[in-house]
Amino acid sequence: MKRPVSELELAETVAAAKGPLWVSGGGTRGFGAGNLSVAGLSGIELYEPGALTLVAKAGTPLAEVEAVLAAQRQRLAFEPMDHRALLGTVGEPTIGGVVAGNVSGPRRVQVGACRDALIGVRFVDGMGRVIKNGGRVMKNVTGYDLVKLMAGAFGTLGVLSEVSFKVLPMPEAEATLVCDGLDAAAAIAAMSSALGSPFEVTAAAQIGGQTRIRIEGMAASVAYRCERLLGLLGAGWQVGSGGLWTEVRDVLPFAGRDGAVWRVSVKPSDGPVLTAGLGIAHEVIYDWGGGLIWLLVEDFKDAGAAVIRKRVAGLGGHATLVRAGDEVRAQVSRFQPEPAPLAAISAGLRVQFDPRGILNPGLMG
Amino acid sequence: MQMPEPSARVLSQKTQIVTRLREILPEEAVIHGEFETRAYECDALTAYKCPPLAVVLPSSTAEVSAVLKLCHEMGVPVVPRGSGTSLAGGALPTADCVVLGVARLNDVLETDYDNRFIRVQSGRTNLSVTGAVEEEGFFYAPDPSSQLACAIAGNIAMNSGGAHCLKYGVTTNNLLGVTLVLMDGTVTQIGGAYLDSGGLDLLGLICGSEGQLGVVTEATLRILRKPEGARPVLIGFDSNEVAGACVSDIIKAGVLPVAIEFMDRPCIRATEAFAKAGYPDCEALLIVEVEGSEAEIADQLAVITKIARRHNPVELRESGSEEESAKIWLGRKSAFGAMGQINDYMCLDGTIPVTALPLVLRRISELSTQYGLDVANVFHAGDGNMHPLILFDANKAGDLELCEAMGADILKLCVQVGGCLTGEHGVGVEKRDLMFDQFSAQDLEVQLKVKDVFDPAWLLNPAKVFPLVATAARRLEAAE
Ligand SMILES: Cc1cc2nc3c(=O)[nH]c(=O)nc-3n(C[C@H](O)[C@H](O)[C@H](O)COP(=O)(O)OP(=O)(O)OC[C@H]3O[C@@H](n4cnc5c(N)ncnc54)[C@H](O)[C@@H]3O)c2cc1C
Numbered sequence: 025m026k027r028p029v030s031e032l033e034l035a036e037t038v039a040a041a042k043g044p045l046w047v048s049g050g051g052t053r054g055f056g057a058g059n060l061s062v063a064g065l066s067g068i069e070l071y072e073p074g075a076l077t078l079v080a081k082a083g084t085p086l087a088e089v090e091a092v093l094a095a096q097r098q099r100l101a102f103e104p105m106d107h108r109a110l111l112g113t114v115g116e117p118t119i120g121g122v123v124a125g126n127v128s129g130p131r132r133v134q135v136g137a138c139r140d141a142l143i144g145v146r147f148v149d150g151m152g153r154v155i156k157n158g159g160r161v162m163k164n165v166t167g168y169d170l171v172k173l174m175a176g177a178f179g180t181l182g183v184l185s186e187v188s189f190k191v192l193p194m195p196e197a198e199a200t201l202v203c204d205g206l207d208a209a210a211a212i213a214a215m216s217s218a219l220g221s222p223f224e225v226t227a228a229a230q231i232g233g234q235t236r237i238r239i240e241g242m243a244a245s246v247a248y249r250c251e252r253l254l255g256l257l258g259a260g261w262q263v264g265s266g267g268l269w270t271e272v273r274d275v276l277p278f279a280g281r282d283g284a285v286w287r288v289s290v291k292p293s294d295g296p297v298l299t300a301g302l303g304i305a306h307e308v309i310y311d312w313g314g315g316l317i318w319l320l321v322e323d324f325k326d327a328g329a330a331v332i333r334k335r336v337a338g339l340g341g342h343a344t345l346v347r348a349g350d351e352v353r354a355q356v357s358r359f360q361p362e363p364a365p366l367a368a369i370s371a372g373l374r375v376q377f378d379p380r381g382i383l384n385p386g387l388m389g
Numbered sequence: 390m391q392m393p394e395p396s397a398r399v400l401s402q403k404t405q406i407v408t409r410l411r412e413i414l415p416e417e418a419v420i421h422g423e424f425e426t427r428a429y430e431c432d433a434l435t436a437y438k439c440p441p442l443a444v445v446l447p448s449s450t451a452e453v454s455a456v457l458k459l460c461h462e463m464g465v466p467v468v469p470r471g472s473g474t475s476l477a478g479g480a481l482p483t484a485d486c487v488v489l490g491v492a493r494l495n496d497v498l499e500t501d502y503d504n505r506f507i508r509v510q511s512g513r514t515n516l517s518v519t520g521a522v523e524e525e526g527f528f529y530a531p532d533p534s535s536q537l538a539c540a541i542a543g544n545i546a547m548n549s550g551g552a553h554c555l556k557y558g559v560t561t562n563n564l565l566g567v568t569l570v571l572m573d574g575t576v577t578q579i580g581g582a583y584l585d586s587g588g589l590d591l592l593g594l595i596c597g598s599e600g601q602l603g604v605v606t607e608a609t610l611r612i613l614r615k616p617e618g619a620r621p622v623l624i625g626f627d628s629n630e631v632a633g634a635c636v637s638d639i640i641k642a643g644v645l646p647v648a649i650e651f652m653d654r655p656c657i658r659a660t661e662a663f664a665k666a667g668y669p670d671c672e673a674l675l676i677v678e679v680e681g682s683e684a685e686i687a688d689q690l691a692v693i694t695k696i697a698r699r700h701n702p703v704e705l706r707e708s709g710s711e712e713e714s715a716k717i718w719l720g721r722k723s724a725f726g727a728m729g730q731i732n733d734y735m736c737l738d739g740t741i742p743v744t745a746l747p748l749v750l751r752r753i754s755e756l757s758t759q760y761g762l763d764v765a766n767v768f769h770a771g772d773g774n775m776h777p778l779i780l781f782d783a784n785k786a787g788d789l790e791l792c793e794a795m796g797a798d799i800l801k802l803c804v805q806v807g808g809c810l811t812g813e814h815g816v817g818v819e820k821r822d823l824m825f826d827q828f829s830a831q832d833l834e835v836q837l838k839v840k841d842v843f844d845p846a847w848l849l850n851p852a853k854v855f856p857l858v859a860t861a862a863r864r865l866e867a868a869e
Contacts, residue, residue, distance in 0.1 A: 074637030075743040075773070097643060126585065137585055139593060140562045155835050156828070161740040162772040163559065163812035165548045165597045166820075166827055167854065168836045172561065172593020176586060193643035216503045222526075222614045242644075242692075245685040291504045291582040315504075315584055342587025360587040365577040370589045372842035377835070388588060 025057070029064040031146065031154060031185040038183060039152025044385050047179040049083060049118030053125055054111040054347065055178075055387070062120055065185055068092055070160065076191050077143070077160050082120025082184040089119050093191055101192040102138050103129030103269075109279035111347055120184045126176030129273040130227035130238070133219060133312045135192065139175035144188035147174060149181070150378025160188045173373075179384045181377040195240035199250050201257065202264035203235045208296040211235040212314035214257055216292055219313045221256055223249040228313040229272045236268055272311055278320045284327035284348040286319040290341035298335055304328045323349045329356040336360065359388055390437060390478075390793075390818055393852050395485035396868035399442065399465055406465055406487070407443055413455040418493075420444040429488045432473040432480040433535075434819055436789060441468065441482035448493045450568055450576060450606040457604065458574030460487055464867065466848050467572070469600035471512065471540030476736055477817025479547065479599050483852060485868075491542045494606055497521045506565055506582050508609045511542035515549075518610060527612045530557035533813070534725065541608050548597030550813035555771040556647040556680075557613070559813065561596040566609035569595060569602075572844045582609055594839065599815050600850040602843040616680035619647065621717045622690055624697045625671035625704035629653060632673035633746035635700045636770045639677065640743070644692050649771035650676040650721050653750070656728070656765035656778070657720070663727030666720030669704040675770065676721055724767045725778070732763075732780040735792050739803030740812035743773045752802055753777055760795040762788075774812035775803065801826050816854045824856050833859055 028034040037060065038045065048058035063083040070079040073096040080089055086104065093099050104127045106117060121127070123145070128137040135141070144158035157170035174181060206214065208230070215228035218237045227238035237257075239249045254261055271277070278285055290298060292314030299308055299317070306328070309318040321328045327348055336343045342360035345352070362370060367389065374381070374388075399406075407421045420426055421443040431438040442465070447453045460467050466486040473480050482488050494510035495517075501507070502525055509518055515536040518529040532551035533539055539549070545567065550559040557563070566580030580592040595602055626632040636649055652660070652674045661668050668674060675697075679689040690707055697705055708714040728734045741749050750766065757764045768776040777799055781792040800810050800820065804827050810820045824833060833855060840847070847867040851860065 072742065072744055074641045076640055077742065096641075126590070128585075132584065136558060136562050139585075139590060140558060149835065153831050153835075155832055157832065157835075159807065159809050161742055161808050161812070163550055163554070163740045163769070163774045164809045165813055165815055166809045166811050167816065167824065167833070168839055169548070169561065169593055169597045170835065170839070172590045172596075175593070176590050181589075193640075193645060196643065213503075216505075220502060220505055220527075220614050222617050242685070242688055244688055245681060248682060248684060289583045289585055289587070291501075291506075293503055294583075312584060340581040341583040344587065362588050363578070365571070365575050366579065366588065366591060369577075369591060369842060373589060373839065376838040376842060 025059055025061055027061045027064045031065065031148070034062065034065065034183060034185055035148045035152045035154050038148050038150065041382055044382050047183050047384055049121030049124070050085070050115040052113045052115045052117045053107045053121055054113060060183070062183060062185070063118060069186070073098055076162070077188065078191050079144070079160055079186065079188040080119050081186055082118065084119045086117040086119050086122060097194045098191045099194050100141065100189060101131055101135040102141050103131040103273055104138060105129050105273050110275045110285065112280070119187055123175050123184055123187050124177065124179050130229060130269055130311055133228065134224065134226045139172050141189050142171050142175050142187060143190050145171050145174045145184060146186035147182035147184045150380055150383050155182065158188065162190050178387055180374060180388050181383070183383065197243040197246040198238065198240045199246050200264045200268050201237045201250060201253055201261050203257070203261045204233060206230070206235050208299065208310070211310065212292050212295055215313040217256060218253055221253065223253050227269060230310040231272050232277055236264065236272070238269065272309070275309060275318050277309060278318065281320070282323060283320045284323040284352055285346045286321065286332060286343050287346045288317040288319060288332070288336055288341060288343045289315060290317065290336060290339050291315060294339045294341070298339060302328065303331060323352055326356050327352045333360055357389065361389065391857060392439065392483055393857060393864060395483055398869065399485040402463065403442055406463060409459055410443065410445055410456065413459060414445055414447060414452060418446045418448065429470065429482060429490070432475040432478060434476055434478040434481065434817065437478055437481055437818065439482050439484055441486050441488045442484065444488040444490060446490050446493050450570065453489065453570050453604055453606050454574045454576050456489060457570055457572055461573045461846060461848060464846070464848070466851055468850050469542070469546070469604050471543030471546070472514065472538045474535045474539045475543060475547065475815065475817060477811070477815040477819040479815050479817035479853060481818055489604060491540065491606065498607065501582065502527065504582055505612055506609055507612050508607060509541060511545070511605045511608050512540050515539050515541060515544055522612050526615050528615050529610055529612055530563050531560050542605050545596050545605050545608060546598065546600045547813070547815040550774065552648045552650065552769065555649060555769065556645060561593060563611045564592065564596055564608065565611055567592065567595060567605045568607035570604045570606055572603070572846060572849050580609065599817065599854050601840055601854060602849065617682045618686060619678055619680045620686045620690065620708050621676050621678040621714055622693060622708065623704065623706040623717045624675045624677065624702045625669040626673045626700065627671055627703050629673045629750045630747040631700050632675055635675065635697055636746070637743055638696045639693055640771065642692060642696055644679070644689050646677045646679050646693070646771065648676070648678040651766070651768050651770035652721065652724065653766040655763060656724055656767045659731055659765060660720040660724050660727040663730055664720050664723040666716055668720050671703050676717055721767070728765055728778050728780065733783040734778045734780050735796055737775065737777045737779070737796050737799055738811045738814040739800045739808055740772070740774045741803050741806050741808035743770070745806040745808070746770070746773070749775070749802060749806060753799055756795055756798055760791055762792055762795055773808065797823060818853055821854060822856050837863065
């Protein structure tokens with residue numbers, strides 16, 4: 025395991041590599057420990073609460089970033105998921121890993137994904153060249169936006185060394201409205217009407233038979249919006265208890281249980297269409313107002329890949345196999361195959377960024 | 390500013406090119422007369438003009454594909470065009486190019502309020518996207534000041550922003566999918582009505598690529614429900630530093646306004662003379678707008694005015710009605726028009742860390758003295774996106790060059806303090822030659838390689854964004 029402690033050393037390591045490099049941050053997101061760790065590149069380099077910006081080395085523990093922000097009552101608004109419980113991994117999630125996987129949580133529906141909060145990157149490409157793109161300001165259209173491209177590239181285009189974010193203030197108050205026993209279609213209709221209201225819903229999910237809608241902001245405003253939403257949503261809704269969102273963010277109902285886990289993105293009203301008559305036994309959690317579907321299926325054969333991916337392709341969207349045993353993994357790709365022209369572009373980009381094909385080879389296709 | 394020599398090969402083939410374009414498009418969709426092409430000789434950066442070889446106005450994705458395929462086969466450069474409001478010369482033609490205008494592609498294809506998106510053809514104007522969903526109480530958030538005229542196509546190509554992007558983000562944060570036609574005519578779908586990409590984020594790459602990677606013909610956009618109400622407060626200060634500190638404190642306090650706009654004294658005076666909005670005659674003025682119900686607005690404004698009072702404002706005017714709100718915004722909205730009355734001006738677009746505001750404003754005023762050109766500042770202070778307007782006289786020999794030199798110095802200053810050359814207008818031809826001030830040769834080379842993947846022949850808008858020296862070899866190969 026190589027563990028460089030500076031960007032320069034990271035660049036030298038990549039340049040000198042003779043074979044595949046399996047890159048890891050904290051190793052918590054289900055890609056193994058790898059043979060190149062960026063955890064040695066650690067530390068917050070700049071934090072300006074008055075400018076809502078934070079710059080950190082890629083190996084900085086996520087917990088450290090969140091603690092530093094919390095001390096100024098700010099946060100990473102996209103609410104990155106912690107994969108450890110779901111995947112049964114141990115270790116310390118890093119901020120670079122969050123970016124590499126474009127990891128976002130329930131608040132994605134309102135404030136955008138990790139890629140939307142990311143404003144700058146530095147990375148080492150497959151030849152060991154240090155590249156920067158974006159910067160530390162919120163608005164920047166200077167040249168192509170490789171920042172977005174690096175978010176969710178899972179280290180296949182370059183090894184991240186530094187990442188910059190736009191952060192947001194923590195709200196004064198939070199409340200969740202809950203309703204039990206709605207079927208999927210009714211739950212999604214309710215979530216859609218809440219998300220389509222002027223009341224700035226910051227999360228909407230259905231989990232364990234309960235539909236939940238979150239509101240955040242100044243205390244009086246939260247109270248007001250709760251009231252208006254209760255009026256809008258009708259009978260059966262009430263104000264729930266606190267602490268209902270970690271469970272959604274981290275998909276806790278599927279943690280520690282047998283089965284493969286899919287993460288599917290479709291437009292919200294397609295959720296029930298996708299899950300109805302799948303023909304395989306499954307359990308489902310809806311987040312993002314129904315647009316994000318977590319499916320627990322039997323960890324057997326192709327784990328439903330053929331039917332799930334065909335339906336998702338037909339509806340428009342993508343299905344990622346987040347958790348599965350070796351047997352399923354051996355026959356099912358992690359990511360939804362892309363249509364030919366896009367696959368050709370993606371492959372072309374990989375060749376340009378990593379001509380030797382040594383960065384996490386084959387991980388994305 | 391320099392543009393490459395037009396390709397002699399392409400110029401000599403004009404007749405064949407026009408004949409073949411007319412085989413695939415209706416007659417009136419191909420414009421090639423010396424006089425008619427003049428209407429397309431520039432965009433809103435009017436200092437530079439060049440009539441193209443021909444202009445085509447296709448009416449469908451299939452026609453766009455056919456045009457690109459033909460131009461690809463014949464080796465003809467193509468400059469995509471939306472409404473031509475670019476301030477960076479992004480849509481500036483070259484003499485050997487075909488301008489591909491998407492103005493006729495302006496239909497709404499689908500509106501879906503449950504799933505909160507709209508799908509439109511890309512030539513549709515920004516404001517008419519909101520116009521299509523307004524009756525149901527929805528809107529499309531990015532709102533460039535040019536929204537009455539500019540097209541979604543140009544917004545996507547430039548990743549345009551607007552006054553309200555502090556809260557709602559810029560184009561890229563509100564774009565869900567596109568139909569993109571590649572230079573060889575291949576039609577691709579990237580993204581859709583769902584969130585995020587299952588593979589590499591190609592959508593994020595396309596947005597802001599200034600018409601160099603493909604031609605966007607359709608777009609799926611996120612729409613939002615309109616807030617219950619909105620109200621601004623106007624705060625005047627007797628120093629730029631104090632106004633800058635107040636911006637920082639408002640942000641730190643945890644209220645997130647939809648907009649924080651900043652104007653300095655030269656700008657206040659010019660707009661007062663022009664629009665008579667009743668602004669105080671002070672050194673710096675902030676307009677801070679918040680949204681919500683009446684009570685929510687009052688609460689947020691209370692927090693903001695409390696912070697402002699700590700900074701001893703010379704004026705603090707909270708809007709109490711629609712009419713007063715309109716009056717507060719009037720001056721800001723007519724700022725560019727007002728400056729245009731006084732003089733020719735060049736509008737810069739650099740972004741800086743908000744904390745560097747006082748320093749940068751001071752340096753700009755020093756440069757103003759040094760160059761002998763007046764500068765007025767009006768900008769989006771919440772996100773550090775500056776718009777210094779340098780006043781000059783286009784009829785005075787050497788004034789434009791002087792103004793450009795001063796503009797370059799200001800933009801370099803933005804980069805030095807940790808910012809960038811352009812926050813929302815794009816690089817185009819205007820800032821092309823400053824790119825080495827922000828990027829290393831290696832940083833730029835990777836971007837050129839991205840273009841190699843989408844447009845290996847280097848035919849799409851090839852003389853933009855990157856310094857000509859950096860792209861010379863690739864462009865020359867294409868021109869032969
Ligand atoms: C008075 C005024 C105020 C402005 N205010 C703002 C503001 O507040 N915020 C802001 O961000 N901008 C502003 N702008 C700049 C400008 O309006 C934006 O850049 C706008 O998005 C350009 O849109 P357009 O349709 O006019 O594009 P054009 O000027 O026609 O083209 C712009 C770029 O897009 C490319 N392009 C056009 N169509 C396509 C296509 N179909 N596929 C691929 N590429 C394409 C062109 O090649 C060019 O590079 C302002 C301009 C003016 C004149």
